[in-house]
Amino acid sequence: MSAHPQFSGGFANAPIEAAHAFRAAMTVMARPGEIRSIAGARPPKPLSQAAGTLLLTLCDPDTRVFFAGATDTAAVRQWLTFHTGAPIVEASSADFAVGTWADLQRNSNYRIGTPEYPDRSATLIVECETLAQNGTTLTGPGIRDRSQLSLPDVAVFQDNSALYPLGCDFFFTCRDKVAALPRSTQITAGS
């Protein structure tokens, strides 16, 4: 381990690795319930490889990032700042928020966009213990009939989709795996 761990763990070949990572992120956002591998970054603990790769793929000085709870360490902040230059902010002004579901849930004031500009909303990157195609049933755009995803909550995501076309969008990350839940998806508990 070098004396300055924030300098390591970036993309070895940024244009190519970011292109592959984005395709995985786009595929899961377009097809809620799908799980894809996403890799390239080696962020400091406790960030997962998938969450770190998403941050390197999507963040730069134009995006404000909020780290919730256990993810908000000096090492994580230095790593993000060195590799992306993204400003670190509080939850209410974040474009991207990262943390476990329990930590992210302590804030309820994430940006949901405005009626004229619903795209000006936060994307939450939710670190999960497990990620599987079971549990909650999903229907809506991107889904042929129905799909299933192990969501960490039901009521909160239902409330979020009720705000449509406003609302937050979610990535779920676990080790090198990623799934997503856009606000357009309808959620029913159980299968």
Next chain:
Amino acid sequence: MSEYNFAYLDEQTKRMIRRAILKGLAVPGYQVPFASREMPMPYGWGTGGVQVSAATLTPDDTFKVIDQGADDTTNAVSIRKFFENTAGVVTTEETEKATVIQTRHRIPEAELTEDQILVYQVPIPEPLRFLEPRETETRKMHALEEYGLMHVKLYEDISQHGAISTSYAYPVKVSGRYVMDPSPIPKFDNPKLEMDAIQLFGAGREQRIYAVPPHTKVVSLDFEDYPFEATKADHPCDLCGAEDSYLDEVIMDDAGNRMFVCSDTDYCRSRRAAGHEGRLAKEDAA
């Protein structure tokens, strides 16, 4: 190849476009503003589509470009060469082999699959623009889901022409919420907007990106007594005999002779390769 960053654009620009694409997919049919860049081609030549393709391509992709269905027209050839040079991707003219297809004003005849991405070049992304020129007002109309004006326009079509005369860029409602301009595709293609592939729309001059995820409900606006009709020229293709494809009319001589040919050149070629023959197929071979 090494003179350029992969796929021409710098990484920060690609990140900005990628964030817009993700928000576009999350709110199907909503136009996400993005900071469109100057591209080495004039506006109107697909700068929006090119930027979306550049942000989407990986080195493993097989890229196809069509212009009004054809692989061999100027716009298609130049964009294909652009990405051969700047991204080093494999290109193809065969719809089935392509993973990313950039299109100007057509949807390929062959059904697209889960593994494909269709990128549209869009001139005017705002379906309400010719009814209401002010962006502040059209934004508000989308926010309030106030689409009565569009139905008035279609109604006036009927009262003047006896039918909805809009034949291309026919407005659709996406996922029951946003009215969207499907780009100037013929309305024959509108039913194909509900497909297995991811559809991304890029408007460079107008600085908008929008998207339709797979299997999303896309309804062409109409009236109960004047239902939407996907129309085409009432002929078979004179080269391959296809009766189900969208046709271009070609004037043959000064005597008014004409022929109809598939606008999708790859569809027509593959049908002829499979032995299908139209009325003028023999002459064409000679």
